[in-house]
Amino acid sequence: MSIKFENVSYIYSPNTPLEKKGLDQVSFTLKEKSFVAIVGHTGSGKSTLMQHFNALLKPSAGKIKIAGKEITPETGNKNLKDLRRHVSLVFQFPEAQLFETTVLNDIAFGPKNFGYSEDDAKVLALKWLKKVGLSEDIADRSPFDLSGGQMRRVAIAGVMAYQPDVLCLDEPDAGLDPRARKQMMDLFLDYKNSGHTVILVTHNMDDVVNYADDVLVMEKGKLIKHDIPANIFADEKWAHRHSLDEPSATAFAKQLSNYQFEKQPLTMDDLVKGILINLKR
Amino acid sequence: MSENIISLNHVSFTYSESKVPAVQDVSFNVKKGEWFTILGHNGSGKSTITRLINGLLWSDENDADSIIVDGDPLNEQNLWKIRDKVGIVFQNPDNQFVGATVADDVAFGLENRGVPREQMLSIVDKAIQEVGMSDYKTAEPSNLSGGQKQRVAIAGILAVKPKILILDEATSMLDPRGHDEIISLVKKMKDKNDLTVISITHDINEIMLADHVLILNDGKAIAQGTPKDVFKNEKLIDSIGLEEPFIFKLIKKLIKAGIEIPENVDSQEKLVEILCQLNSKM
Amino acid sequence: MSKIIIGRYIPGDSIIYKMDPRGKLLVAILFIFIIFLANNWLTYGIIALFAILAVAATKLKAKIFWDGVKPLIWLIFFTSALQLFFTTGGTIYWKWWIFTLSSFGIANAIFICIRFTLIILISTVMTVTTMPLEIADAMEWILKPLKLIRVPVDKIALVMSIALRFVPTLFDQTLKIMNAQRSRGADFNDGGLIKRSKAIAPLLVPLFISSLETAVDLSTAMEARGYRGSKGRSHYRVLRWSKVDLVNLFYLVSLTALLIIFRTH
Numbered sequence: 001m002s003i004k005f006e007n008v009s010y011i012y013s014p015n016t017p018l019e020k021k022g023l024d025q026v027s028f029t030l031k032e033k034s035f036v037a038i039v040g041h042t043g044s045g046k047s048t049l050m051q052h053f054n055a056l057l058k059p060s061a062g063k064i065k066i067a068g069k070e071i072t073p074e075t076g077n078k079n080l081k082d083l084r085r086h087v088s089l090v091f092q093f094p095e096a097q098l099f100e101t102t103v104l105n106d107i108a109f110g111p112k113n114f115g116y117s118e119d120d121a122k123v124l125a126l127k128w129l130k131k132v133g134l135s136e137d138i139a140d141r142s143p144f145d146l147s148g149g150q151m152r153r154v155a156i157a158g159v160m161a162y163q164p165d166v167l168c169l170d171e172p173d174a175g176l177d178p179r180a181r182k183q184m185m186d187l188f189l190d191y192k193n194s195g196h197t198v199i200l201v202t203h204n205m206d207d208v209v210n211y212a213d214d215v216l217v218m219e220k221g222k223l224i225k226h227d228i229p230a231n232i233f234a235d236e237k238w239a240h241r242h243s244l245d246e247p248s249a250t251a252f253a254k255q256l257s258n259y260q261f262e263k264q265p266l267t268m269d270d271l272v273k274g275i276l277i278n279l280k281r
Numbered sequence: 282m283s284e285n286i287i288s289l290n291h292v293s294f295t296y297s298e299s300k301v302p303a304v305q306d307v308s309f310n311v312k313k314g315e316w317f318t319i320l321g322h323n324g325s326g327k328s329t330i331t332r333l334i335n336g337l338l339w340s341d342e343n344d345a346d347s348i349i350v351d352g353d354p355l356n357e358q359n360l361w362k363i364r365d366k367v368g369i370v371f372q373n374p375d376n377q378f379v380g381a382t383v384a385d386d387v388a389f390g391l392e393n394r395g396v397p398r399e400q401m402l403s404i405v406d407k408a409i410q411e412v413g414m415s416d417y418k419t420a421e422p423s424n425l426s427g428g429q430k431q432r433v434a435i436a437g438i439l440a441v442k443p444k445i446l447i448l449d450e451a452t453s454m455l456d457p458r459g460h461d462e463i464i465s466l467v468k469k470m471k472d473k474n475d476l477t478v479i480s481i482t483h484d485i486n487e488i489m490l491a492d493h494v495l496i497l498n499d500g501k502a503i504a505q506g507t508p509k510d511v512f513k514n515e516k517l518i519d520s521i522g523l524e525e526p527f528i529f530k531l532i533k534k535l536i537k538a539g540i541e542i543p544e545n546v547d548s549q550e551k552l553v554e555i556l557c558q559l560n561s562k563m
Numbered sequence: 564m565s566k567i568i569i570g571r572y573i574p575g576d577s578i579i580y581k582m583d584p585r586g587k588l589l590v591a592i593l594f595i596f597i598i599f600l601a602n603n604w605l606t607y608g609i610i611a612l613f614a615i616l617a618v619a620a621t622k623l624k625a626k627i628f629w630d631g632v633k634p635l636i637w638l639i640f641f642t643s644a645l646q647l648f649f650t651t652g653g654t655i656y657w658k659w660w661i662f663t664l665s666s667f668g669i670a671n672a673i674f675i676c677i678r679f680t681l682i683i684l685i686s687t688v689m690t691v692t693t694m695p696l697e698i699a700d701a702m703e704w705i706l707k708p709l710k711l712i713r714v715p716v717d718k719i720a721l722v723m724s725i726a727l728r729f730v731p732t733l734f735d736q737t738l739k740i741m742n743a744q745r746s747r748g749a750d751f752n753d754g755g756l757i758k759r760s761k762a763i764a765p766l767l768v769p770l771f772i773s774s775l776e777t778a779v780d781l782s783t784a785m786e787a788r789g790y791r792g793s794k795g796r797s798h799y800r801v802l803r804w805s806k807v808d809l810v811n812l813f814y815l816v817s818l819t820a821l822l823i824i825f826r827t828h
């Protein structure tokens with residue numbers, strides 16, 4: 001069961017003066033249980049693409065196969081719940097979705113909607129509260145008394161608690177400090193390793209090379225490249241032409257004018273290794 | 282150059298609904314014309330300090346020498362004078378855009394100061410041009426990107442000619458392109474308009490721009506100095522949940538791998554230079 | 564959701580767009596009063612002609628105006644129907660219980676129908692050719708006399724312009740929260756009244772919180788930028804009358820004159 005997009009197009013406000021192409025003939029297949037990064041500039045169609053994964057947006061043309069379901073322009077609004085139980089989205093600044101009186105209730109909201117009993121939902125909520133690195137002590141507090149970073153975790157726990165097969169995240173680390181960022185990324189990597197698919201929309205190329213096994217590059221609503229991270233940054237000219245940022249290590253390596261790297265360094269460890277090889281020559 | 286433009290002396294601040302001070306006995310001096318960075322994780326008290334500097338919040342015990350801005354102690358009489366000198370770009374691009382269009386927003390500060398309309402017209406045009414937004418003069422905020430809104434915020438501040446520009450996590454909600462645009466714009470404006478810049482951030486790599494860094498943790502100033510000095514204390518940095526800038530991390534890994542990097546290497550340029558030298562000798 | 568466009572301003576560049584918003588607002592308001600001068604077929608014809616002239620002068624598609632009338636069509640029919648069956652006088656064609664169908668009734672029903680439609684058309688002409696902000700400016704100007712009785716017109720105007728400016732922001736935020744809760748399995752379209760009203764809390768609470776945050780941020784930013792009340796403030800945006808506004812004046816005066824001449828006394 002892979003995720004498959006076939007010629008998917010999406011048009012915003014069709015037949016009005018504001019008509020705009022959001023997605024343009026996008027086709028790809030993603031392997032299950034992989035960590036996929038979606039990159040591209042603001043307005044490239046990344047977020048539009050993401051909202052197709054759980055049918056918040058339905059294609060204007062084309063077909064999507066995901067979690068054993070099929071989404072086409074004709075797909076109705078009924079029965080989407082089952083799809084969303086399996087494929088879920090975390091939006092940018094997800095703390096905006098908190099509304100319940102206690103942290104635990106808020107995390108349990110999703111599981112309850114998806115058919116878990118009140119008790120089961122609470123058990124799951126408590127489990128995921130701890131998994132995202134928060135203490136049990138805050139379970140009964142109002143989510144609005146927490147710090148920004150804690151609210152972000154609660155919001156993410158609220159989506160992970162029903163354990164969707166496919167977890168899509170839109171820059172979940174925006175505005176967080178470095179330690180919180182690292183913890184969060186490791187949590188998603190764990191989730192992938194425990195047999196789920198993680199799809200991450202990001203601007204951070206260091207995260208792409210450190211975490212992802214598959215990359216989709218979007219530009220003006222089109223999918224312009226689909227490959228493993230190493231190959232995305234291998235063609236320097238291509239990356240430059242599409243003004244794609246480079247991982248820090250790659251950018252640094254380029255400045256070492258009298259060095260030769262057999263393989264382009266993507267991570268800091270690659271870089272150190274490459275420098276050592278050069279110096280020992 | 283060595284004249285202090287901002288001094289904080291043993292400043293504490295407690296929010297009324299809280300028992301624990303958000304800022305606790307913090308002292309520092311910002312020199313005229315420097316790029317001063319305040320670093321700390323979420324909730325460390327960084328933004329509270331911004332608000333204390335121009336009297337949006339009042340410190341717990343406000344003595345005559347608690348907070349001094351450009352020679353004037355911060356008090357009720359000097360409040361508006363000091364606000365004229367201190368411009369703040371806040372974090373959320375949307376929530377500081379007051380005007381209905383770009384030009385209206387840039388004019389807001391001038392309107393508040395009662396600047397006659399004839400003067401306003403040229404000041405506004407010039408400020409918009411300086412930040413490279415001339416093509417968007419009549420654009421509405423909903424049609425602008427986050428980075429563009431922050432540029433407008435900077436134009437609105439430049440229009441009233443402040444001496445100090447505070448960036449209060451001004452780039453943390455922007456994409457990398459927006460971030461780079463704003464940073465290079467601020468660098469340019471700093472030189473052009475003789476500004477002192479205080480940047481509040483947790484973007485580690487941004488501190489490489491700083492002349493002076495102050496690290497805050499739980500409302501306390503725990504380290505001060507040049508970027509290199511501050512990051513020497515690895516344990517301290519790690520204990521408060523900060524990461525080192527890319528370059529410092531790389532230097533450490535290289536040393537660990539047995540490559541000799543001289544003590545005085547503290548920037549990307551110097552590291553590149555030394556590595557290239559090492560390679561040519563072999 | 565995309566159907567809701569507050570203000571309904573549609574960019575264009577006909578003569579109506581160049582007119583001063585104060586003039587447009589004033590004419591739109593006065594039109595509602597003047598229309599009551601019409602009391603026979605000829606005067607209703609004249610006023611309809613003038614309204615259609617104004618619509619044509621916008622150079623916009625007729626559909627835009629039809630969209631303006633459409634949501635109110637049942638109200639128009641209902642009011643007309645009341646006139647149709649309850650007016651007595653003239654020739655009586657049909658009578659049953661309290662209902663009467665008379666020649667006066669038919670005429671009145673048609674007049675009401677025309678009157679309503681024309682008022683909607685003229686208001687639409689104004690709202691589609693004038694930016695919400697300009698309308699707010701024009702309202703501030705019209706309300707100015709209230710300053711004499713200490714109504715804080717400046718502050719009201721600032722509040723109005725900020726409110727207008729944040730409509731799209733609020734709209735985006737609503738959509739975002741709805742999508743986030745939908746992803747968590749919330750249903751906004753399904754179920755009965757109770758289920759639906761329960762579904763609204765996950766939307767309203769976050770929306771309220773984020774609006775509150777925006778308000779706090781905004782007031783901090785305004786204060787930091789030197790806002791200290793409307794006293795001593797100058798204004799960047801000013802409205803200026805120009806020659807095209809004479810067209811507006813001419814339209815209003817000639818319409819009034821014609822109606823007064825041709826109405827039945």
